Amino acid sequence: MTEPIRITLPLSDADVLSLKAGDKVLISGVMYTARDAAHKRLIELLDRGEKLPFDIKGQIVYYVGPTPAKPGAIIGSAGPTTSGRMDAYTPRLLDLGLKGMVGKGARSKEVLDAMNRNKAVYLAAVGGAAALIARSIKKAEIIAYEDLGPEAIRRLEVVDFPAIVVNDASGGDLFKQGVEKYRRVA
């Protein structure tokens, strides 16, 4: 297995274009969490012509709703949730400069098209590897929608957060390529 590529946030177009489907990466820097309920509110803000609670340019959104932190801990277990539930909201955020998403599972054609047009990347973290992934989170702070509990928007500082490139900006798709390689039926 090849060594993982280290990337630092925020991402530039050149960073994104250097990533290929199937690459293992270790992400460091700041990323923001959001799930279904937070996405719904972000889009409502945009509909009202208001500003988002964080600067989305060059950023990565991580689809996660962590468990409560134990006393003294930075965060609880924090693995990815299914990305498809955010498909309806994602193209709008990509058009505003969002450069990447981390989740699990496949994306819709609309999202892939929006990624293509905006040079963005979709990564997956290993679903269910939540205690392991939490170790790469060095700081966590709620910055919006505290009332949503696990679904609140958090600003995370991560070091060597493990992920895999699923969809790159030039149409590469690990789900398609990987499955084709190992499929033994018609």
Add this chain to the structure above:
Amino acid sequence: MKKVLSSEITKAVRALCISAACNLEPDVAGALRTSLAREQSPLGRDVLSQIITNFEIADKESLPMCQDTGIAVFFIEVGRLVELDGSLEDAVNEGVRQGYKDGYLRKSVCHPLKRVNTGDNTPAIIHTTIVEGDRVKIKIAPKGAGSENMSALKMLKPAEGVNGIKAFVLDTVRSAGGNPCPPIVVGVGIGGSFEKSAILAKKALLRSIGSKHTDAEVAALEAELLKSINDLGIGPMGFGGVVTALAVHIETYPCHIASLPVAINIQCHAGRHKEAVL
């Protein structure tokens, strides 16, 4: 009659919620470990290694292995000689309330339409049966949404038969892809009625991984489906590979002459299940 106190049930349920979330049962842990040698894809092996390291950390540090600590599903057997001093449902829900709070587990239950969180992960889903004896057996199977959402139920025509069942299972697993966090366990309920088939499918997931059905014909179908699913190439997390499912468990029940209900319940690799007997 044997008295079983509500407080004892609550205490047992509280402990079950926490240990189910943090300590993976040996059957699932073992199946994941052996799958590592079978996986041909390097990336797939990498994913499996992360999954194994993760449940080891969770076990050692008493952390939830997955952030989705699920909706709490129970199968409870109450011996007919047991005398309870209060509502079984209330005692179980109180245990869930305490377990999810004290164990720092995620509260993931909300009103279906208003989408407002109930705040304490109740109500639990409770299936109760009355059995012989004087014990209360409580099985918990907390279920995350990622895999539960990929489940399906279909009322097949009897003429579609076994081939129809196979096609339905394969289609369901194929379209789920990486969403339910493969490697998965596939529970299939065949027969009964609309709701019975779904309960059978869920119950099938509680069987120890790799256990065969007692009916040789059903056991053969389990083995055949497992092979066909692993031939789909989905692999760990859907990144491609030969380890897509760890097991297929089927449960059957007689059904109406004019129907063939089939339910498929998908379980992710965080196959949490625990049991306590009072």
